[in-house]
Amino acid sequence: MKINSSEQNIANVLAxxxxxxxxxxxxxxxKAAASEIKAVLLDLYRRQGPQKDLLQKxxxxxxxxxxxxxxxxxSEAPQTNGLGHAATNLNCFDDLAQHYDKLSTQLFLLLEELRTTPQESAEVAKLMRRGAEWEVAYFEGIQKIPVEMPSHVDLLDPPAPELSHEYLQRFFDGKIPGLQVKKFERLSGGHGKQTYLCTILRPDGTTEDRIIRxxxxxPVIVHPQFGLEREYALLKALNKIDFPAPKVYEFGKQIPGPDGVDGAFATMQLLPGxxxxxFLASGGSKFSEDLLLHMAEVLAKLHSVPLEIFSDYFEAWEDPNIAKQTTRDRYQNCLEQWIEYSQEFEHLPSAYLVWILDWLLKHIPEDSRAPVLVHGDYNVHNVLAENNRMTGLLDWETADFGAPEQDLAYIQPLVSKSMEWSKFLQHYHACGGKEVDESRFPFYLAYGVLRVVLAFNRATLNLQKRWSPDIRFNMVELGYQAVFMRMGLSYTETAPS
Structure with missing residues (x-):
């Protein structure tokens, strides 16, 4: 897979x-330090392009x-050392700089010799001055090189602004007259979706904090199954029962144009905890056994959610007969859809994606059970907790209907670092969890990795195409990609029975 260029990374850092x-x-x-840092970054950026041309000349x-x-x-023609010819074949600034440094030393020695020559002539003075002019030419030249930073390529036509306090107020004016947005701020995190916190004041004087997703x-995945509208519809159905997922309220669509907004959004409940x-820090951490056992309890409840509550959701977003499918058929269909998706939408060429899709298609477990609701990213980085009790389960964009082993396999490595896995699984079963075949775990772990590396691939493409200036997606190459790709290779060393 194509890696990010230095020029692109420096531009993202500067922005x-x-x-x-x-x-x-x-x-x-x-402020002075910031100015100095920017100057150095700009110099590094120029070194990727026009500054190389200057050195070559x-x-x-x-x-x-x-x-x-x-x-x-x-008084005779010199013997050339080939220095200039070698430099013409170089594209790296540092290699060119090494040639320049050697040449600079040679000119220094020649001018020292010239300075001590007994010949006094206008030619000596002219050559000495040319040496000085040559050296100053680099330092003057870099000051004259214009810096043209790459511009962001907007995919919306016409472009629309980001979600703002003013736009959100206009949105609520059309939904709940008299409601005021008192506070609005973007929160950190959320690589798949953006997250905001707002405080609203109702006409009766009461206030409420809400999350805006x-x-x-x-987006890093343009598959409709990962869209916010589908996630909103699924949560709307899940809100019919008592489950620690955020309640969703209003939904706003993406509206192109200067008076619109650059992405769909949903307002939802701010849960405590x-x-x-x-994710990256959780691998080296240990967690309270009480918290993990409560997570086992909530997971058992998740896998026991009756599919009847999703009838409207199935009609709009899925095959209405999904409850009649076997779990094996479900994964077969999903993999075929992922293959179609990877071919329909542009991605970076990836040997890893070819391999993992092939492996998954050849190792789908035989499973005649009906699918259950799975979260797809069930781990501590998507959990809210208070006093070692779960208060909420967040980020439902990867939720689907499949095998309970998918969620259990995903959380097993983390649980096993803090407590006996058998105790976690026993508690899961005691709370009404489904029967589990752990020999199938390799498939479900690899299936989870597939969706992540597809997202990472597209995120990297977004950066390289200038579709997104979000420097957080540089962390795909600098951290996340290695973790998940190695997970996929490790989990598939043992094929599921």
Whole structure:
């Protein structure tokens, strides 16, 4: 898979620095340091392009000067060392700089010799001055190179602004007259969707904090099954029963144009509690056994949700006969849809994706059970907890209908670092969980990895195409990709029976 270029990474860092960090600096010292950091970053950016051309020209002119000085001192044509010809075949700034440095040293030695020559002539003065002019040419030249940062390519036509306080107020004016948006801020995290917190004031004087979940204008998965509208519809159905998922309220569609918004959004309940850990940090952490046992209890409840409550959802978003399918048929259909998706929408060529799709199709477990509701990303980074009790389960974009082993396999590595897996599984069963065949875990783990690496692939493409300037997606290459790809390879070393 194509990796991100240095030029692109530096441009993303500069854009993020200017938009997120520079406005927060208040002291004179911090502002001065910021100016120095930007200058260095801009220099690194120029080194990826026009600054290389400058060095190449200076190496050529420096070789000409070297030849002229040697000819004057020796009164004969010098022997070339091939320095200039070698440099013309280089594309790396650092390699060109090494050639420039060697040439600079050679010119220094020649000018020292020229300075001590007994010959006093206008030609000596001219050659000496050319040496000085040659050296200053680089430092002057880099100041004159214009910096043209790559522009963001907007996929909306016409483009629309981000969700704002003002737009949200207009949205509520059309839904709930008299309601006021008192506070509106974006929260960190949320690589798949954007997350905001708002405080609303009702006409009766009461206030309420709500979460706003919003689609990114350049999503990492453009499959309709991962869209916010589908997630909203699924949660709307799940809200019919007592389950610790956020209640959803209003839904707003993406509206192109200067008075619109660049992505669909949904308002939902702010649940109490805090997230115990993010994904990358959770691998080295241990968690309370009480919390994990409660997660086992909630997972058993999730897998026992009656599918009848999703009848309207199935009509709109799925095959209405999904409850009559076998779990094996469900995964067969889903994999075929993922293959179609990967071919229909542009992705970076990836040997890994070819391999994992092939492996999954050849190892679908035989399973005649009916599908159950699965979360698809059931782990501590999507859980809210308080006093070692789950208060909420978040981020339902990967939720689907499949095998209970999918969620259990996904959380097993984390649980096993903090308590006996058999105790977790025993509690899951005691709370009404489904029967489990652990020999099928490799397939379901690899299936979960498939969807993630598809998202990572598209996120990287979004950066490389300039469709998204979001520097957080650089973390795909710098952290997440290695973790998930290795997970897929490790889990498939043992094929499911």
């Amino acid at each position: 993020r620095f200017e938009s997120a960090l520079e406005p927060e600096l208040v002291t004179a010292g911090a 200076l190496i050529e002119s420096g070789n000409e000067l070297k030849k002229d000085i040697e000819q004057f001192l020796r 919003k689609e990114d204008p350049c 805090a997230i115990p850990s993010n």
